[in-house]
Amino acid sequence: MNRTDRLLAIVLTLQSRKSLRAEDLAAEFETSVRTIYRDMQALSEAGVPVVGAPGTGYSLMEGYFLPPVSFTSEEAVALLIGTDFIGRYFDDRYGSCAETSRRKIEAILPENIRTEAGKVRATIRLLSESREDATGEYASLGKLRLAVLQQRKVRLRYIRIAPGTHGEQRSDRIVLPYGLMLVQGKWMLLGYCELRREIRHFRVSRITDLTLLDEKFHLPDDFDLQAYSPPDDRNQVVIVQASLAIADHLKDTGNFYLDRIEEQEDRLLLTLRVRKPEDVLSWIMSYGANMNVLEPAVLRERVREEAKKILEHY
Incomplete structure (x- = not known):
């Protein structure tokens, strides 16, 4: 690093921290204290x-x-795409801030950098559910973000789709919101559920009747959202034989429960780990005759029953 770059870096470092000793700066920039x-x-x-x-x-x-x-131009594109991402996936308040930030960034860019960044940005498109189709989710997201920051409990009604069925299960919960996660384009609330007495995940799009309560809570001292990993409770094994015709599709799309794919001479052997066999019933049936459940027997029977219902329907 030459001296000019180092001087700028020192100022930027001091802007982000209250104070630093000469020894600390020397160690960070790999130079002497005298320098x-x-x-x-x-x-x-x-x-x-x-x-x-x-x-x-x-x-x-x-x-x-x-x-x-x-x-x-590359740095400008990174910042501008970041504002696009926030505008699409965050609630209205941050969406508005992202828009004003974008304008400020574009305003300070030299014309040649702004033009080049615009060309690159035009070749990249972020796709997501429209805000019109997810109005309730964005409204809930704003409230939940506030609840997380203020460490306030929330009351909510959660809609759960039971695996292997088309029915909805609704339950009222009191939740201590620990944080929000964006998982494959879907917002998830992570929090302690007083009903289940454990940390649970709630898809924000399935939350209704959300109310912020006045009651506060304290985040556990040992909880770190960035390092958090949910316990793996997929203890049951499902073995499925699959056609080679769907090999590429399986590898591209994957499945949360899919543990291993073994490619044999004329078929695929899939090993899945599930909480209960019904977790993968709909997924298996979506492939029709391209999948054949080998075990457990109870899942083979469920597939047979569902196939009979479909046959009777047609």
């Missing part, structure tokens, strides 16, 4: 309000910010 002293002198002479305090280190005078930095 850092000279850099600080150069910044002061250039008009950057660097404040040094014995025992504390260097900091920037409160309220000082660098003027807008320059972006390459």
Whole structure:
């Protein structure tokens, strides 16, 4: 890193932190403490309000910010696509902020960078469910985001589709919202359910009658949303024989319960791990005669029963 780049990096680093010692800066930029002293002198002479305090280190005078930095076309595209993503997948408040952020970014870009970024951006398209089709989900998302930030309990009605059936199960819950996750384009609420007495996942699109309660809660000290991994309770094994004709489709689409695909001479042997056999009933039947359940016997019988119903219907 040359000196000019290092001086800029030092200012950006000090902007993001309260204070740093010369030794810390020297270690971060892989240089000597004496060089850092000279850099600080150069910044002061250039008009950057660097404040040094014995025992504390260097900091920037409160309220000082660098003027807008320059972006390459690739960096500009990354930022603009980020605003597009937030505008599509977040609630109205963040969607509005994303729009104003996009305008500000475009306003400070040189014309040649803005033009080049526009060309690249035109070749990328984000597809998602329209806001008109998901009005309730976006409304719930805004409330849930507020509940997470304020650590307030919520009351909700959750609609669950029972595996292997077309019926809906509705239940009223009190939930301590720990965080929100975007999983394959679908928003999920992660929180402690007082009814089930454990951490559960709720698809936001299936939440209705959402109410923020005044009652507060404390997030567990050992909970980290970024590191959280749900316990794997798929303890039952399902073995399915599948036609080679659907091999590519299976590999492309996958399935949450699919544990292993073994390619044999004239067929595929699928091993699935499920909570209960009905979890994969609809998925197996969607492939028709291209799938044949080998075990367990109870699932083979369920497939046979459903096939008879279809035959009787037609």
